[in-house]
Structures are given as structure tokens and as C-alpha cells.
Amino acid sequence: MAKTKSVFFCSNCGNESPKWIGKCPSCGEWNTYTEEIISTKQNTKSVLVKSDSLPEPISDDFDSTETRLFLSDTELNRVLGGGIVCGSVVLLGGEPGIGKSTLLLQNMLHSAYKCLYVSGEESKTQVNMRAKRIGIRNQECYMLHETRIEKVIATAKEINPEMIVIDSIQTIESELIESAPGTVSQVKECTALLIRYAKQTDIPVFIVGHINKDGMLAGPKVLEHMADVVLQFEGEKNYQYRTLRTLKNRFGSTNEIGLYEMAVDGLKAVTNPSDILISDSTDNLSGVAISACMEGNTPILIEIQALVSPAVYGTPQRNSTGFDTKRLNMLLAVLEKRSGFLFTGKDVFVNIAGGFRPNDPGLDLAVAAALISSYQDIPISKTTAFSGEIGLSGEVRPAFRIEQRIIEAEKLGLNRILISEFAKLQDKNGFNIKIETLEKTDDLIEMLF
Ligand SMILES: [Zn+2]
Incomplete structure (x- = not known):
């Protein structure tokens, strides 16, 4: 039996409080607390279960290189530190309309891997039109129009892709939580489920996240802490150039950037920026x-x-x-x-x-x-x-x-x-x-x- 409780979250940093407060003690912002209803599974009896993986002694005898998948986009590969690490979760942030969906969709369409592109944001027709503009047909790139995370993961388990894109995390919701999509508890829960899925299956997941006007990822900062790699896509909307920056990378340097030019048929890498x-x-x-x-x-x-x-x-x-x-x-x-x-x-x-x-x-x-x-x-x-x-x-x-x-x-x-x-x-x-x-x-x- 599930029971519900009401919790207040800071929409800026994701701090949690049992009651409403005017000023967030964690990030100092005013008027950011919003009420969210979350249901928790009742666990009156805590059950002792053995972990699926067995403890092992720490040894020198291991393979220190992560397995990586290489995308056709050399800029994105470089920014990721040489391809995407299997089982990693990459968050791609940026202002709405800057080209995040185009960047990921064109990478999925060009890739040699089986991909699942989950669109909660745009309709089937919109994604298909975008794909048509990019001009590539890829039978191994599957599109799913779904907003419930449980269904997304169930579908992924069924079709077994080698790479997943979630566009965007703010539109995805979990059945376990009653608050609206895009709220702190929803974003946190859905990301946690995706991370668990990525780690268990070793499938890399790209998550698209929108940035609010202050340049912060809309919703909680928590999202940035949870992801393995945080990339930011930026540029002025009225100009054709875009910069892809690494804000955090557990598997490589944060000094690499990628430069793109927005063309009619998608984003093109800029090889000689000067x-x-x-x-x-x-x-x-x-x-x-x-x-x-x-x-x-x-x-x-x-x-x-x-x-x-x-x-x-x-x-x-x-x-x-x-x-x-x-x-x-x-x-x-x-x-x-x-x-x-x-x-x-x-x-x-x-x-x-x-x-x-x-x-x-x-x-x-x-x-x-x-x-x-x-x-x-x-x-x-x-x-x-x-x-x-x-x-x-x-x-x-x-x-x-x-x-x-x-x-x-x-x-x-x-x-x-x-x-x-x-x-x-x-x-x-x-x-x-x-x-x-x-x-x-x-x-x-x-x-x-
Ligand atoms: Zn706060």
C-alpha cells in the first residue's frame, strides 16, 4: 500500500523541506519553494535482501579503460573525452530552441548503433520532419513518443538498443510520484531510474535538459550531480554558430569544446573556427x-x-x-x-x-x-x-x-x-x-x- 505525503522543494536547487519557507537555506533564493505530493512505498517491515552483485576484493588486475561507443560526430566524441562511455549518463543542457534535439537526433541517425530516441517534447510528426531535414534514413534508429518513465524503460528492455536519448527530462514523469512533470521530485526520480537502467545494462543514456533564464538547468541542481557528464550547448539564437562545452566529465577533461554551424540540414562541425x-x-x-x-x-x-x-x-x-x-x-x-x-x-x-x-x-x-x-x-x-x-x-x-x-x-x-x-x-x-x-x-x- 502506498501512502502519500506532501513535501516542499526549492525549484532552484532541489532542497527539500517539510514545510513552506520563504528563503531557501541552501541556495539563498527567495520564493522558490513549491509543494509536491510524493507517494512512498510503505515499508513497515524492512526486508533484508542480498545485493545482486557480490563483493570483491580490490585488486590491481583490472581493465582500466572504459568501453566507449564512437559517434560519427567528431566534435561530440572529443567533448565526451573520446566517445561515450558505456553505462554512462550524459546530460545535455541548453536554452530551448538552441538545437539540442537536432544535435542528438542527427547523431542517432548517423550512428552505426541501434538507438532509441524518446521524445516527450515533440510529436511524432515533428521528430519525423526534423529527421527528414537532416536527410538520413536509419532503420536502426527507433523513435518512441512516451512520457512515462516506467514505459520507456520497459520498451528499452524489449527492443534492446545500444544507445538511448531522452528528450527532455522535464517532460518525463514517473507513476510513483503524483506531482507534475518537470517538478523537482519527478526530475530526480526519473533521472535516478535512468541511471539505474544505464548502470545495470551498460547502455549509455543521453538526457536533454532545458536551461532557465538564469543559465541554470531548469529544476534542480541535483540533476547535474547525478549525471556522469554534463554538456552545455550554447550560442545566440539569431546567429548560426553554437558551442558545445563540458561542465563536468567523470571520464575525461572539461577543457574540450565543440563548435557547430547551424545549417538547413542540421548542425555541421566547424573545423577552422578562426x-x-x-x-x-x-x-x-x-x-x-x-x-x-x-x-x-x-x-x-x-x-x-x-x-x-x-x-x-x-x-x-x-x-x-x-x-x-x-x-x-x-x-x-x-x-x-x-x-x-x-x-x-x-x-x-x-x-x-x-x-x-x-x-x-x-x-x-x-x-x-x-x-x-x-x-x-x-x-x-x-x-x-x-x-x-x-x-x-x-x-x-x-x-x-x-x-x-x-x-x-x-x-x-x-x-x-x-x-x-x-x-x-x-x-x-x-x-x-x-x-x-x-x-x-x-x-x-x-x-x-
Ligand atoms: Zn534552493
Whole structure:
């Protein structure tokens, strides 16, 4: 006999409380507690059962390499650390409409394995239309339109796939729990069942999870703790480029990223990102600087555009796409205080080409250069690259992996790179590109103009 009880969960972090509270003691958010009814199996008598697996002594004699399945998508394989590990649960997060379903569906369609694609989100017709756009027919890729987790697992046991996709966890529900799909207890329970299934059968499972407006996986943080690998798919919806990032990986590094271009027939891997991120125009315009930045382990040259103009309205605007606005404000304050540029009364816009959002402090120097160039209305040569972090006192700090950045700039045919004075370079003369070093933001102005 099952009995029900009512529990309150924080919709932000998944913290549990027997009564409603205004402020979550775990994550500090206000008004996030919602009531959920959960039924628990009555266990008045606890039964002692033996575990299915037998305890074994720990020994050196084992095979340390996990069995992995390789997908046709080289970017996804690399981000996963060399294919998907059998029995692992991979969570793919991202904003709605960014292309998570397309990414997984095209991988299932291209794969040589028997796959089960569970869609709770879209109708059969919608998934079929998407598959038609991708343009691949795969008889070994099965589609299931189902939202009850128990049925999903029962079907999986029946058809025995080699890989499963759940799209999305927020639409799947368990019969054991009375609350609506997408609530903390449902998401937790369904994920737990999927993890148990994956571990028992050694079948890898991809779970799609939506991200809410704060960039958190909608629903509990718990989901991130439970999955073996957490990937995030991001990009600006209006641009065609997407980045696949690893936030957590129990079987590999979190430094790898994958780059994709959204095409009519699905997502295409971008093999030479620097080429597309720098505009072809040969005109030298003010406010443009090229940054040699790192996206995970990949060096990329990115074009930074800045516009500084007199404010039209009372309050000057500070707007940036692809670059952190707080960081931009900090750079403006540093340039104002240390180098005497007055940004008060001026609108400032910063834009990173292609809708990319690189996460690299080494971008600072290029952003500062673009800002100064627009302020002075003097263009910077497009054959110059920048790489360095800027500190609060205006000092230019070395960017990590500077050699890789220099090599990338050299490869793309640039002839000059400005880096920090303190960067540790093995052999400065070993490059064809001219390397110039600077200590403070003041030096930047002297070197550029
Ligand atoms: Zn909380």
C-alpha cells in the first residue's frame, strides 16, 4: 500500500523541506519553494535482501579503460573525452530552441548503433520532419513518443538498443510520484531510474535538459550531480554558430569544446573556427581588434568590435554581446582611471562576431584596444592580434597557453601580436610573427597610435 505525503522543494536547487519557507537555506533564493505530493512505498517491515552483485576484493588486475561507443560526430566524441562511455549518463543542457534535439537526433541517425530516441517534447510528426531535414534514413534508429518513465524503460528492455536519448527530462514523469512533470521530485526520480537502467545494462543514456533564464538547468541542481557528464550547448539564437562545452566529465577533461554551424540540414562541425570569426573586409575600420583567445583547449582568433559614441539619452548605455558586461564596466573604469579616457557621457557597445561567448580573461586586451580605437577613431591594423588579461591597476597580465595563441595567430597570417611583458615564453625568437610585450594599458596607446 502506498501512502502519500506532501513535501516542499526549492525549484532552484532541489532542497527539500517539510514545510513552506520563504528563503531557501541552501541556495539563498527567495520564493522558490513549491509543494509536491510524493507517494512512498510503505515499508513497515524492512526486508533484508542480498545485493545482486557480490563483493570483491580490490585488486590491481583490472581493465582500466572504459568501453566507449564512437559517434560519427567528431566534435561530440572529443567533448565526451573520446566517445561515450558505456553505462554512462550524459546530460545535455541548453536554452530551448538552441538545437539540442537536432544535435542528438542527427547523431542517432548517423550512428552505426541501434538507438532509441524518446521524445516527450515533440510529436511524432515533428521528430519525423526534423529527421527528414537532416536527410538520413536509419532503420536502426527507433523513435518512441512516451512520457512515462516506467514505459520507456520497459520498451528499452524489449527492443534492446545500444544507445538511448531522452528528450527532455522535464517532460518525463514517473507513476510513483503524483506531482507534475518537470517538478523537482519527478526530475530526480526519473533521472535516478535512468541511471539505474544505464548502470545495470551498460547502455549509455543521453538526457536533454532545458536551461532557465538564469543559465541554470531548469529544476534542480541535483540533476547535474547525478549525471556522469554534463554538456552545455550554447550560442545566440539569431546567429548560426553554437558551442558545445563540458561542465563536468567523470571520464575525461572539461577543457574540450565543440563548435557547430547551424545549417538547413542540421548542425555541421566547424573545423577552422578562426577563419569564420574574422570578417573578410579589408577596410580598416576603427573599433575593431583581433583577439587570440582560447576556448577550452582550442585557440581561436576572434574579432572584437567596439563602438564608443556620445550618449543620446541621459543615461549612457553599456551594452555587450558575447562579452561579460561587468567585465566591460571594469575595463572602462580602468581605462578611465589609469589612462585618462573619459567614458562618462558616452554610449559603449561591444560585440563579439558570430554570437560567440568565449570564456577567457585573455580577451581583455583586445577589448581595451577596440574601445580605445573607437574612442580615438583610429583603426588598428587587422594583422595585429592581442592577448592578455587586464588587472584593476591597469597592468597587463599574461594569458594562459600563450604559445598556442601565438601559433594560431601566425598560422592565420597575422604579423604582430601584443602580449603581456610577464608572459613566460620559452623562445621568443622561435616565431615568424612579431611579438611585442607591454606592461600597462598606457603602453597600449603608445604602441598602437
Ligand atoms: Zn534552493
